[in-house]
Each structure stands twice: as C-alpha cells, then as structure tokens.
Amino acid sequence: MSLVNGKRQADWFADEAGTDADGPYAGIVFNRPIDQIFSYRVPARLEEVVRPGQRVRVPLGRGNKPAVGYCVRIDAEAPSGIDPSRVKEVLDVLDDPPLINAAMLELTRWMAGYYACSWGQALDAVVPAGVKNQAGTRVGTFLTVPDEIRKSLETLELPTKQAEALAVLCRSDEPLTIADLCRLAKCASGPITALRQRGYVNTVRRRLPKDAFNASSSAALGDDSDAKPIPALTVEQTAVMAAMTPALEGDEFATFLIHGVTGSGKTEVYLSAIERVMARGREAIVLVPEISLTPQTIRRFRRRFGKIAVLHSHLSDAERHRHWRSIAAGEVQVIVGARSAVFAPARRLGLIVIDEEHESTFKQETTPRYHARDVAVKRAQLERIPILLGSATPALETWRNAELGRYVRLPMMERVGARPMPKVELIDLSHERLPLGGLSEPLRQAMIAALKDDGQVMLLLNRRGFHTFVICPNPRCNQVLKCHACDVALTYHKGRRLLICHTCDAERPRPSACPNCQAPNLHYGGIGTERLEREVEMAFPDSVSRRMDSDTMRTPGSHEQVLAAFRSGEIKILLGTQMIAKGLDFPNVTLVGVVNADTALHMPDFRAAERTFQLVAQVAGRTGRGDRPGRVLVQTFAPDHYAIDCASRHDYEGFVACELPERQRFGMPPFGRLVRLIGRGPDEPQVRTFMNELLETLKAAALPGVTMHGPAPTPISKIRNLYRYHLRLRSESPRPLQTLLQAVAPSIAPPGEVELAIDVDPVNLL
DNA sequence: AGCACGCCGACT
DNA sequence: GTCGGCGTGCTC
Numbered sequence: 001m002s003l004v005n006g007k008r009q010a011d012w013f014a015d016e017a018g019t020d021a022d023g024p025y026a027g028i029v030f031n032r033p034i035d036q037i038f039s040y041r042v043p044a045r046l047e048e049v050v051r052p053g054q055r056v057r058v059p060l061g062r063g064n065k066p067a068v069g070y071c072v073r074i075d076a077e078a079p080s081g082i083d084p085s086r087v088k089e090v091l092d093v094l095d096d097p098p099l100i101n102a103a104m105l106e107l108t109r110w111m112a113g114y115y116a117c118s119w120g121q122a123l124d125a126v127v128p129a130g131v132k133n134q135a136g137t138r139v140g141t142f143l144t145v146p147d148e149i150r151k152s153l154e155t156l157e158l159p160t161k162q163a164e165a166l167a168v169l170c171r172s173d174e175p176l177t178i179a180d181l182c183r184l185a186k187c188a189s190g191p192i193t194a195l196r197q198r199g200y201v202n203t204v205r206r207r208l209p210k211d212a213f214n215a216s217s218s219a220a221l222g223d224d225s226d227a228k229p230i231p232a233l234t235v236e237q238t239a240v241m242a243a244m245t246p247a248l249e250g251d252e253f254a255t256f257l258i259h260g261v262t263g264s265g266k267t268e269v270y271l272s273a274i275e276r277v278m279a280r281g282r283e284a285i286v287l288v289p290e291i292s293l294t295p296q297t298i299r300r301f302r303r304r305f306g307k308i309a310v311l312h313s314h315l316s317d318a319e320r321h322r323h324w325r326s327i328a329a330g331e332v333q334v335i336v337g338a339r340s341a342v343f344a345p346a347r348r349l350g351l352i353v354i355d356e357e358h359e360s361t362f363k364q365e366t367t368p369r370y371h372a373r374d375v376a377v378k379r380a381q382l383e384r385i386p387i388l389l390g391s392a393t394p395a396l397e398t399w400r401n402a403e404l405g406r407y408v409r410l411p412m413m414e415r416v417g418a419r420p421m422p423k424v425e426l427i428d429l430s431h432e433r434l435p436l437g438g439l440s441e442p443l444r445q446a447m448i449a450a451l452k453d454d455g456q457v458m459l460l461l462n463r464r465g466f467h468t469f470v471i472c473p474n475p476r477c478n479q480v481l482k483c484h485a486c487d488v489a490l491t492y493h494k495g496r497r498l499l500i501c502h503t504c505d506a507e508r509p510r511p512s513a514c515p516n517c518q519a520p521n522l523h524y525g526g527i528g529t530e531r532l533e534r535e536v537e538m539a540f541p542d543s544v545s546r547r548m549d550s551d552t553m554r555t556p557g558s559h560e561q562v563l564a565a566f567r568s569g570e571i572k573i574l575l576g577t578q579m580i581a582k583g584l585d586f587p588n589v590t591l592v593g594v595v596n597a598d599t600a601l602h603m604p605d606f607r608a609a610e611r612t613f614q615l616v617a618q619v620a621g622r623t624g625r626g627d628r629p630g631r632v633l634v635q636t637f638a639p640d641h642y643a644i645d646c647a648s649r650h651d652y653e654g655f656v657a658c659e660l661p662e663r664q665r666f667g668m669p670p671f672g673r674l675v676r677l678i679g680r681g682p683d684e685p686q687v688r689t690f691m692n693e694l695l696e697t698l699k700a701a702a703l704p705g706v707t708m709h710g711p712a713p714t715p716i717s718k719i720r721n722l723y724r725y726h727l728r729l730r731s732e733s734p735r736p737l738q739t740l741l742q743a744v745a746p747s748i749a750p751p752g753e754v755e756l757a758i759d760v761d762p763v764n765l766l
Numbered sequence: 767a768g769c770a771c772g773c774c775g776a777c778t
Numbered sequence: 779g780t781c782g783g784c785g786t787g788c789t790c
Contacts, residue, residue: 028790032767038790061789062770079790087790752784 025078026050026090028058028069029120035112035745037072037119039079041089050074050090053098053105055132057091066091070123071098072105097328099127101345107379114378114734116675116741116758117368125368126343128320136318137209142175143192143201156200161191166200175204209322230304237269240410247386248276248351255377257357257402258390260412261650262621263419263585266390269412270353271304273388274334278305282350282385283333287372289359290338291582295560301336311337311344314556339364339372342379349383352376356582357389357398358614363763371761373398392621393614393652396659400670422592422623422630424616424648426639429596438532438595443633444539446591451543451572455590455628459536459575460619461529462599464549465491468526470499470510474519481515481522487718492524493551494531504720532575532595540573548576581619590630592623597636597644604715605765606668609643613655616647667707667730669761675729675737676762678714681754684723690754691725698729701743706731716766726765734760 024047027037040058042050050056052073060067078084100108100123108122115122130136149156150170158166165185169176176184178192185191195201233241240258247254260266274284288297293312301308309323309332326332328345335344339362342352354362354373362372373389380387389398389407402409415421425442432440438461439447447457469489470481480489483501490499490508498507513520533547546552546562553559559579565571567586574580600611616634623630636644646655664671677694681687691711698708709728717724731737741758750756 025790030767030789032789034767034789036789040790058790061768065769067768067789082790749786 023047024050025075025087026056026071027052027073027075027079028056028090029072029118029123030060030067030069031118031120031124033118033121035118035742038069039075039082039087041087042074043089046090046093049093049096051098052102053100054096055094055099057094059088059091064088068094070100070120072109072119072123099131099328099345101328101347103349103379103383104343104345106382107343107375110378110382111368111370111375113738113742115368115370115760116738116745122368125364125370128317128324128340130315130317130319130321131324133317134207135316135321137207137321139205139207140177142177142204142206143169143181143196144175144204145170145200146202149200158200159191159194161185161187162195162200165191166195169201175206210318231268233268233272234265234414234416236412236414237265237272240269240412241272243408243410244273244386244388245276248273249280251384252386253381253384254386255380255401255407256386256388257394257398257407257409258388258412259394259402259409259652260390260392261415261421262392262618263415264392264412265416266355266412267300270355270388270390271301273351273353273386274305277350277385278333280350282348283327283330283335283346284351284353285341285344285346285349285376286334286336286353286355287341287362287376288336288338288355289361289582291361291579292356293336293338294563296563298336301334305334307332308334308336309344311335311341313338342372342376349379350385352380352385352387353390354388355390357391358393358395360763363761365764367757369757369759369762371763374761393617396610396656396663397670399656400660420629421650422620422632424620424632424634424650426644426648427633427635428639429635429637432635437535438527439535439539439593440635443593443595443635446631446633447540447573447593450591450631451540453590456566456569456571456586456588457573457591457593458580458586458589458619458622459532459573459593459595460577460581460615461527461532461575461595462577462615463491463526463528463596464493464502464530464551464577465500465528466494466530466534467492467524468528469524471523471525472514472517472519473521473523474514474517477514477517477519479514479516481511485718485721487716491528494534495551503716527595529576536573536575543572544570545573545575546571548574548580550577550579552576553579578615581615581622585622587627589623590628592619592630592632594619594632594634594636597634598638601638601641601643606663606666607763609641609655609659609662612641613643613647613659616644617650617652620647620650667732672730672732673734673737673760674762675741676759676765677727677729678724678757678759679711679726679750679754680719680722680724680757681750681752682721682723683753686752687723687725687754690750690756691727694748694756695727697744697747698727698740701740703731703736703740703743705733706736706740714766 024042025039026042028040029037052071054071055068056071057066058069108126109119111122112119165187168185169181182189244256258266277284298310309327330347335341354376357373364370377387401407427440427442450457468491470492472479483490483506486501486503488501488503490501493500499510500507529547529549536545548562566574597616601608620632623632642658679687679691707730711725711727714724714726729737
C-alpha cells in the first residue's frame with residue numbers, strides 16, 4: 001500500500017476523532033552495540049503507520065542526528081523509568097509494510113541474547129542490504145484521474161490532445177507515468193502538464209520495481225517444471241516419513257535427525273516432507289551449504305515444485321530484494337538457499353530442512369556469529385514447526401542432542417538399489433615411496449586399472465598451489481617464507497610464478513635467495529593441487545584430466561562447465577580440493593583417491609579428528625553410485641588413527657565411540673559450551689594488555705562453572721597486519737556464559753584500534 | 767558504533 | 779595564549 005503524506009489513505013479521516021492524550025510510544029533498537037530499547041513518541045500523523053518490524057528514522061544523541069533504527073514494539077503509554085521530557089519523536093517510517101514479522105522479531109531477540117550482540121545488530125544481519133536500500137526499485141511520479149473528473153468526462157471541453165490523453169489515462173487500470181502516457185496518447189508532455197495544472201489529473205509518488213517503468217516485466221522466478229515421475233519411496237524412506245507425519249501434519253515443534261548414509265535417498269525424503277506441508281498451504285525453507293547450491297540441486301527442486309526461490313551469495317542486491325519481497329508476499333512456497341536463507345520472511349512457515357547439517361559453512365564468521373542450524377532449530381521452536389537435519393556424518397553436537405532425546409534420530413542405513421558401500425583401502429604413506437610427489441604406486445596402479453575399464457577417477461587434495469611452503473636451506477637460518485602481513489607460510493603457485501598468502505591473498509615474486517640470510521637455492525616443498533595436476537598429466541598423458549580449485553574456477557560458470565564435461569565422460573580424471581567432493585554424484589566414477597587424508601588431522605583444534613573423519617567418509621560416498629562397484633584409496637601417514645580407520649569402514653558410530661570420551665575428558669563440545677573472545681589490533685602489546693585486562697574483568701565477575709583459558713595468541717597470530725589474541729570461556733551449559741558476557745559487556749571497551757569479537761559456539765579456532 | 771565533552775602538549 | 783590529541787561516557 002502506498003503512503004500519502006505519511007498516512008494510509010483509508011485512515012484519512014481518523015485524526016479529527018483521535019484523542020491525543022499521551023500518544024503511543026515506539027520501542028526502537030539500533031544497529032550499534034547498545035543493548036537497550038529506546039522509547040520515542042509517535043506523532044499523530046504516524047500513529048496509524050508505525051508498526052513493529054519497520055525501520056524508522058529517529059533523532060539520536062545530543063545533536064539529534066537522524067539515525068535509522070528498528071521498531072520492535074508499540075506501547076500505549078510511556079514505559080516506566082524514562083524521563084518524559086527527554087523523549088523525542090519518530091521522524092519517519094522507512095518501510096511499509098514492515099520488513100520483519102512477529103516471529104522474526106522474536107527470533108532476533110533470542111539471537112541477540114545468545115550470540116551476545118544487540119537486538120538491533122541481530123535485526124540488521126537478518127535484512128539483506130538489497131532490501132534495506134530497496135535495490136531495483138525507484139520512486140516515480142504516476143498520474144491518476146480523480147473520480148469526479150472521471151464521472152464528468154463527457155461534459156468536459158478540452159483541447160483535442162488533452163482530451164485524448166485524459167481518455168487514455170481513464171481507460172488504463174493502472175496509474176501511468178508521464179512518459180507512458182505520452183507514448184500511449186501519442187502526445188508531448190505539454191498537454192499533460194496542462195491537465196495537471198487544471199487539476200484534471202492527480203499525481204502520486206510511488207516506489208515500484210524498476211522494470212515496472214517500462215511495461216514488460218520478466219518472469220522473475222524460474223518455472224521450468226517439466227514433470228518427471230516421482231519415484232516410489234523405499235521401505236526405509238516410507239518408515240522415516242511415517243515417523244515424521246504427526247509433526248508434519250500437526251503444528252508441533254520437533255527436530256528430526258535424518259542420519260542417512262550417502263546414497264540412501266535423503267533428498268527424496270526432504271522432497272516428500274516439503275510436499276506434505278505445501279499441501280497444507282505452508283512454506284518450506286531448505287538450507288544447503290553454499291557449495292552444494294549447484295544448478296543440479298536447484299533443478300531437482302524446481303522440477304518437483306515449479307516455482308521456488310533460490311537465495312545464494314551471487315545474487316545482485318536487486319534480485320535478492322525481489323526474492324525477499326516475493327517470499328514475504330507468500331508467492332513462493334519453497335525457498336532453497338545457503339546460510340542466510342534461514343531468515344527468509346516466510347509468512348506461514350511449515351518446515352525447515354537442513355542438508356549436510358554438519359557443514360561448518362553454516363556458521364557465520366562475522367558478527368553476529370550465528371550458526372544457521374542452531375538458529376533454524378530455534379526458529380522452528382518459535383514457529384511450532386518440524387525441522388529436519390540431514391547428514392551422513394552428523395556433527396557431534398547434533399548426535400548428542402539425539403542421544404539426549406532432544407532430537408529424534410531416524411537412521412537410513414540402506415543405499416537405494418541395495419548398492420554396497422564402496423571398499424576403502426588405506427595406503428600407509430610411511431611405507432611408500434612417492435617417486436613423483438603425490439601418487440603412491442598402489443594409487444597409480446588403481447588409476448590405471450580404473451581408466452582401462454573405462455571408469456572415471458576423482459582425486460582429492462585439500463591444498464591449493466604447487467608447493468605448500470618455501471624454506472631456507474641454510475641450517476643456521478632454516479626459515480619458512482612467511483607473508484609480510486600474516487603469520488602464515490606462503491604457497492608457491494607455479495602457473496603464476498608467485499608466492500601467495502592464502503590468508504590475505506597477498507602476492508609477491510619468488511625471491512632468488514633467502515630474504516633473511518641471502519642463502520641461494522631456496523627449497524620448495526609440500527604438494528598442492530597444481531603439482532598434483534602436473535604429476536597426473538605426466539603419468540597419464542592419454543587421459544584428459546582437469547584441476548578444479550578456487551584458482552581454476554575463477555570465472556562464473558566454469559564450475560558447471562567442468563562438472564558437465566566430467567559427467568559427459570570427456571574428462572577422465574578430475575582432481576581438486578573440497579569442491580569436487582560435495583554432493584555430486586557421478587555414476588561412472590569407479591575410483592576415488594584421497595591424496596592426503598591427514599591435512600586436517602594435525603590442526604590445533606579439538607575438532608581435527610571429526611573433520612578428518614567427515615572428509616574421508618564423504619569422499620568415500622562419492623563412488624559406486626552407478627551400477628559398477630567403486631573403489632576408494634586413502635593415502636595417510638596415520639592409518640591406525642580412529643578417525644581414518646573408522647571412516648574407511650564407514651563406521652560413524654565407531655568413530656563417535658572413540659571421539660566422545662576424548663571430548664568429555666576435556667569438557668569440550670558437545671559436553672561443554674565454548675565462547676571465544678578474540679582481540680585484534682595493529683599493536684601487539686596493546687592487544688595483549690587489553691586481553692589481560694579483559695581476563696581480570698571476567699575473573700572479577702567470576703561465575704561458578706565457568707573456566708577460562710588464555711589469553712594466548714591465536715594459532716594464526718597475525719592476519720592482515722592485525723595481531724590476534726584469544727581468550728576461551730568454557731562451561732557445562734550455555735546459560736552461565738551468557739550471564740557472564742552480559743555482566744561484563746558494559747565494562748569492556750577495547751582501547752584505540754583494538755577490536756573485540758565474541759564468538760559463541762566457535763567452529764573455527766584459528 | 768558515533769559523537770560530544772574534556773583535560774594536557776607544540777604551534778601562531 | 780590556542781588547535782587538537784584521543785580517553786570517557788552517553789545515546790529515549
């Protein structure tokens with residue numbers, strides 16, 4: 001609805017009757033680290049307009065500088081404890097209708113408390129930038145005909161051109177722009193100006209999508225639903241659906257963990273569940289890791305549901321805005337997207353699905369550092385709807401929640417078509433010679449065999465570049481070349497003849513001698529995908545191979561092109577980083593090789609074993625999806641490590657049985673909660689001093705059950721010339737940590753250029 | 767986070 | 779004598 005003079009047209013006569021005794025008050029929060037709700041008087045002209053969930057402009061501070069805030073509530077009377085003489089008035093309403101509904105207001109308030117930020121900051125993170133700046137829309141002047149003129153149209157005596165223009169405008173069901181009317185009435189703007197001056201036409205200012213200004217609007221949300229037969233559910237899928245039915249059909253909160261091995265048909269279960277809630281006129285949100293948001297995935301949803309909204313990071317502001325509005329208007333029933341799609345403004349949400357629930361990309365690494373899975377569970381709880389978490393290798397937090405009965409675990413242990421899980425063979429690198437670099441003799445032989453059999457091969461190596469480090473050969477120096485701005489070893493990229501920092505992307509030419517001691521003949525070591533590619537090309541000159549990592553996939557669409565070429569069989573050997581391992585299934589892949597399974601194992605992170613297990617287990621599921629059996633070869637220096645051993649036997653529960661006691665012994669998640677306080681700044685002593693003071697503040701507020709570690713430099717102690725220290729808080733349950741943070745929050749102002757970040761439930765400890 | 771107020775060093 | 783350094787405290 002449009003606003004006229006800040007009022008709804010329907011309420012045009014309301015103010016004469018209004019009693020303006022005290023007037024309503026609006027509770028406003030700001031996108032600033034101020035954890036308070038400010039009260040502003042709502043002036044009479046805005047009384048019928050201001051509603052919770054809108055952005056408003058209000059004067060703030062001594063200079064009454066206009067600031068944008070979010071209205072979170074309307075009070076009939078002045079809230080107690082504020083001086084009425086100091087209350088200011090709301091200036092302006094920015095959104096009509098409101099951007100945020102009641103459920104999302106509640107959700108963001110919870111986020112603020114849980115993730116230790118202000119309500120305003122949480123709200124600001126939920127609304128996309130394109131929506132805030134109304135990208136893709138513009139304000140235009142539109143012409144309408146007043147009713148009395150319309151009625152007396154015949155009796156008016158007007159010059160021909162004006163009469164013609166007026167008639168055209170009367171026949172249009174929509175208000176027209178001046179330009180449109182000129183075109184339709186085949187006249188210049190003169191007659192129209194005359195009509196306006198005579199008061200025969202009115203002008204209204206409206207904000208509309210840009211494409212509405214030139215008549216033809218394109219179908220925004222793709223709709224290529226070519227019906228494909230819906231496969232009948234397997235016995236196991238049927239059983240899982242049956243278990244979820246009461247929740248899907250009643251309005252109740254329930255969290256289901258669909259623990260299904262790769263190839264067990266989890267997606268089909270998601271689709272069936274979505275159909276159930278759609279049939280009741282409800283909407284569903286599907287969250288997938290950004291990397292899985294491929295055309296292939298999207299097509300699958302689109303074929304089944306027709307009109308869906310896809311939210312991914314490459315949308316323009318205008319596209320995102322359009323999708324958001326379309327969702328809020330109830331025009332789309334299925335929303336598929338990455339992390340931030342958890343905030344999609346669905347009106348009657350009926351279901352949330354999170355695929356690959358364990359993926360760390362669901363954690364946002366900027367304030368507010370929320371975990372989309374945990375926010376989604378909270379949202380489901382607030383909206384009283386079911387939520388489905390799907391994974392072959394659930395996060396241990398999720399597993400534990402299932403064990404404790406908070407989530408319902410629904411196992412799916414059979415692969416569709418009764419295909420066996422591929423056999424995984426471990427190659428102990430401590431007993432192997434690696435003549436060329438990355439490929440052991442058994443892996444090379446297996447590749448020869450697979451290719452000879454007309455199968456395809458995937459090789460996974462989680463490191464970009466040619467050499468992963470450069471070191472000075474002089475034993476007295478022996479320094480690894482590091483980035484100038486970061487505490488990180490530089491990687492040599494042979495193709496570009498550059499040393500590159502993978503943390504800040506800084507590049508520099510390779511030096512001819514050690515920058516520290518001038519020794520010549522620097523030693524290059526470690527294997528990255530670039531070097532593996534070279535090795536494969538040399539060993540298999542007759543088979544087309546392709547490298548896929550973020551270096552080769554720079555142009556948009558290249559990802560899809562390579563995958564299409566691999567699918568068609570044109571490419572025989574696909575090698576690359578994580579990005580080849582995610583959610584893709586290629587029936588003709590008969591061999592998967594993990595070049596180095598240990599890359600994550602020795603990280604200084606309590607989740608190192610879990611990450612290693614997940615990586616190997618996921619990759620192992622990528623083969624044997626067609627009719628032919630698959631083989632998986634995993635190269636490792638630690639074949640006896642339980643993470644690798646269990647992954648090779650597809651034994652999730654075995655891994656859990658080894659890992660959980662370790663976690664319990666150290667009180668790590670899922671047996672305790674962590675909060676990480678990260679201080680960073682350009683001056684190391686200043687950061688260190690601040691963090692030490694912060695520790696004292698925390699100790700002074702001491703809470704039973706909260707233990708503190710540090711402060712200590714973070715494992716990567718410097719990034720982009722900012723020194724980093726962290727302090728870790730641990731507790732059995734989240735509550736004491738929340739209380740502690742809230743208690744000390746007012747008294748921790750970092751000095752000068754130091755910044756403090758609070759990471760609740762950290763996933764990344766670097 | 768901004769932004770104003772406030773109390774101490776090197777300049778016309 | 780002043781311009782300005784950024785420490786401290788507030789924002790309905």
